[in-house]
Amino acid sequence: MKKFLFNRYDKDTLLKRVSTDSRERRVISFYRYVKIEDPLAFRNKLYDVFEDLGILGRIYLAKEGINAQFSIPVDNYDKLRAIVDSIPELNKIYFNDAVEDKKESFIKLAIKVRKKIVADGLDDSQFDPSDVGTHLTPLEFHAALAEPGVIVVDLRNNYESEVGHFENAILPDVGTFREELPIVEGILKEEKEKKILLYCTGGIRCEKASAYLKYKGFSHVHQLQGGIINYAKAVQDAGITSKFKGKNFVFDDRLGERITEDVLTVCYVCGKPSDRHTNCANLGCHVLLVQCEDCAKELLNCCSEECKKIVLLPEEEQKLLRKENRENKKYPTHHLTRKLVGK
Incomplete structure (x- = not known):
C-alpha cells in the first residue's frame, strides 16, 4: 500500500483526531544551520519517520539547514531522540522543550522545503554566517543582564515583543525579521564596542543576526542559547525570578506561553489590559490582534x-x-492596527 508523504485530511477531521487522542504530548523546537545537499529527499525521509512517531507540527528545510516546531506523544520522545541522532545532519541537535504543553498546539504534520529556514533578507555570500556571537547559557545571560552598560536587543517582531520581553530591552517596531537587522544596526551604530545581548524565541534568529553584527564591526556580540524557551525553563528550575516579563509568543495554536503574570499590553478594541492574541474569525481578514475575552465574546x-x-x-x-x-x-482596511488603543 502506497504511503502518502503529506496530510490528506480536512481541518475538522484533524481537530477530531487530536481531541480524541488521549496520549500526553510534548511541544519541542529545534534548529540547525547545516548543509543539506538534497532538501526534498531529506524532507521525504523525515516525513516518513516523523509521521510514524505521531509528530504534528511545522518543519522548514533548506540547503542551509532545518527549523522545526512540533509536538510528539511523550511515549515516543526517546525514540525521536535516537532517530534524530542517527541522522548525521541532526546528530546531537538540541531539543528545546516548551514551558507549557497544549495538545492542540498543532493538528497536522507539515514539512516544507524553502530557500531559507528563516526569511532574513541577507546575502550570505557577503559574510560568514557561521561566525556567530558567543552563546550564553540562560543563567549566564541572566547574570549578564545586570552588568552596567550592557545593551539588550529583542530580535522578534513587534507583535511578539509587545506581550513579553526582557526588562530594558530594545524592541524594534517591525513586522518582519527581514526589516529588523538594518534597523538594529542603525540603532546600535555608536555602540560597536559595547556588550550586546541578543535574544529571540528559540535562538535561530540570533544565529544569523549575531554573525551579521560581527561582520558589521560589533566587537562583543552575545546571544541567548535556546532563546526565551530555554531561559524560561532554566530560571524555573533554578527557582530564581525571571527577568523576562509577560508571555512568550509562539508560532502554534497556543500563540503564547506565560512566563510571568505581568500583562504588558492592552486589548486593541477597548484598551483594557490584555495579552490574549487571536486571529480575526473572518477568514477574509484573519488579522492577528490582542483582544480581551469580553471583546472576543461581543x-x-x-x-x-x-x-x-x-x-x-x-x-x-x-x-x-x-x-x-x-x-x-x-x-x-477596517481592522485595528497595533497600538491603536491605550498605548
Whole structure:
C-alpha cells in the first residue's frame, strides 16, 4: 500500500483526531544551520519517520539547514531522540522543550522545503554566517543582564515583543525579521564596542543576526542559547525570578506561553489590559490582534463590527465574498492596527 508523504485530511477531521487522542504530548523546537545537499529527499525521509512517531507540527528545510516546531506523544520522545541522532545532519541537535504543553498546539504534520529556514533578507555570500556571537547559557545571560552598560536587543517582531520581553530591552517596531537587522544596526551604530545581548524565541534568529553584527564591526556580540524557551525553563528550575516579563509568543495554536503574570499590553478594541492574541474569525481578514475575552465574546472573535457582520453570513456567502475580494485584490482596511488603543 502506497504511503502518502503529506496530510490528506480536512481541518475538522484533524481537530477530531487530536481531541480524541488521549496520549500526553510534548511541544519541542529545534534548529540547525547545516548543509543539506538534497532538501526534498531529506524532507521525504523525515516525513516518513516523523509521521510514524505521531509528530504534528511545522518543519522548514533548506540547503542551509532545518527549523522545526512540533509536538510528539511523550511515549515516543526517546525514540525521536535516537532517530534524530542517527541522522548525521541532526546528530546531537538540541531539543528545546516548551514551558507549557497544549495538545492542540498543532493538528497536522507539515514539512516544507524553502530557500531559507528563516526569511532574513541577507546575502550570505557577503559574510560568514557561521561566525556567530558567543552563546550564553540562560543563567549566564541572566547574570549578564545586570552588568552596567550592557545593551539588550529583542530580535522578534513587534507583535511578539509587545506581550513579553526582557526588562530594558530594545524592541524594534517591525513586522518582519527581514526589516529588523538594518534597523538594529542603525540603532546600535555608536555602540560597536559595547556588550550586546541578543535574544529571540528559540535562538535561530540570533544565529544569523549575531554573525551579521560581527561582520558589521560589533566587537562583543552575545546571544541567548535556546532563546526565551530555554531561559524560561532554566530560571524555573533554578527557582530564581525571571527577568523576562509577560508571555512568550509562539508560532502554534497556543500563540503564547506565560512566563510571568505581568500583562504588558492592552486589548486593541477597548484598551483594557490584555495579552490574549487571536486571529480575526473572518477568514477574509484573519488579522492577528490582542483582544480581551469580553471583546472576543461581543465581536464573535472578530476584530471589528464589519468582520462580525461577515461571519454571521451563511458560509457559502462568506466564501463567495472572499473569492470576489481576491479577484478584485480588495484587502481589509477596517481592522485595528497595533497600538491603536491605550498605548
